[in-house]
Amino acid sequence: MTNHQQRLERSPSHQTTPDAKRERPDAIRWAVRAWIFAICVEVVHQIINIIVGFANKPELISRLKDSMKDENLSPEIMNVAASLSIVLAGLFAFIMLGIIAWLAALLYKGNKSATLARRILTYFSIYFGVRLVTVFLLTPSSPSVPVAVYAVDGCIQIGMGVAAIVALIFKMRPESLIWTGEWETSRGKNGRA
16 A cells, blocks of 8 residues: 555554545545536537537438428428427436536535546547547538637537546546545445554
8 A cells, every 4th residue: 555545544544433524535525626617618608509409400400301301291381390300319418517516516415426536437438539529520510600719619518528627537536436435335346444
């Protein structure tokens, strides 16, 4: 065991009594701050997505007409279907952001659910990290939206991905594992005292 790990085990921030107030580690504070930044940036990205979606609505309607050639749908129904799909996609994204915020709050509190929250946030960090890489592979899909909008949105997605990766790094630190109770669990399974 390294000296750093021994100091973490003896640190006053890790009390053995369940009722004792624990001091929140800096790694948890920074991980949650990174997630707050990431959520704010992702909200801006989703708003841009909704605006771009409505700017591309004529193209979406033409694709819908092509895919439903056999159906005889009125233009009003096509318009409502296109608008509804844009709004529902944005609503789903905002619900996911709400779940991420709730998980970050659970991690910050450090209660029983902090372990699960840390693990689920790890998967979200990986997803946003992969999305960060794919930003460089995308090309603008619509000529009706200026390329500058796509450039700004790409920068926003890069910021989100970097914040999620930074949060992942802080969540993997030993003091974060002690905060969530995973440090003792992993040591108990390995047979070390």
